[in-house]
Amino acid sequence: MIAVLLSITALAWDGDCLYVARPGGVDVYRDGKLVGALGDDRRAVMALAVHGRRVAEGGGRAGEKGEVRVWEGGKLLFRLEAHTDIVYRLAWSADGTKLFSAGGDHRVGVIDVAAGRAEEFLEGHTGPVLALACRGDVLVSAGADRTIRVWKDRKLVRTIANHGDAVHALAFSPDGRYLASGSADRTVRVWQPEIGRLVRIVRGHEGAVTDLAWTEKHLVSASSDGLVRLIAPDDVTIEKVHEGHGDWVHAVCPAGDLLYSGAASGPLRSWR
Secondary structure, eight states, X not given: OBOOOSOOOEEEEOSSOXXXXXXXXXEEEETTEEEEEEOSSOOOEEEEEEETTEEEEEEEETTTEEEEEEEEXXXXXXXXXXXXXXXXXXXXXXXXXXXXXXXXXXXXXXXXTTXXXXXXXXXXXSSOEEEEEEETTEEEEEETTSXXXXXXXXXXXXXXXXXXXXXXXXXXXXTSSOEEEEETTSOEEEEXXXXXXXXXXXXXXXXXXXXXXXXXXXXXXXXXXXXXXXXXXXSSOEEEEEOOOSSOEEEXXXXXXXXXXXXXXXXXXXXX
């Protein structure tokens, strides 16, 4: 357990450091110890994504701007106002040349990292985009409009409207065969995204599913009911429940043999 007492909004791990987003910025931890921060200005950060040594953060102010920053080795590479509303999620392309941003302005941004600018916006969502996942040439977005949209080569190839409420989280399985989605309808659903086939529905959450991550052994879910659940990777069994949080769990992040989770209040927690 790491004594971070402010609200934690996102987590990311690059194989060496753990990045912790909070209302004031991004803290950097190594071996459980605070070793620095990304920048020294106060800002709202809602999203984190890593690719190699690069760390992308997204945030901004609701209804005003959506900001993206990209860091490498603790140095700011660029800062971009990519949306007209807050950025909720980020995802890197496989080769790291593009960064995708999920905006409260109903759009998905495609950012050219070398140029430090948005080169295109993918449109179609009718509400804030709340989740992203990227695998190979497939990008998946989801949001408040309850839909999951599958894009290939930046073209919309499928829209899935199966959840009963906003979709907050997306995560590809390690082998890329399956996509998990988590929703305010209190379910996790597992898909074959390119054909839109629903494989299974995991029930048992008592609040919105806010984040998802796969490990080698489990699909991990975070929920507004304050719990972290470890779900069997190939069926609907919830094999273990971590009860250490007393508030909304916003983020889960595998890091080697540890699993980190962060909530709206209380410390950052680690589990084995």
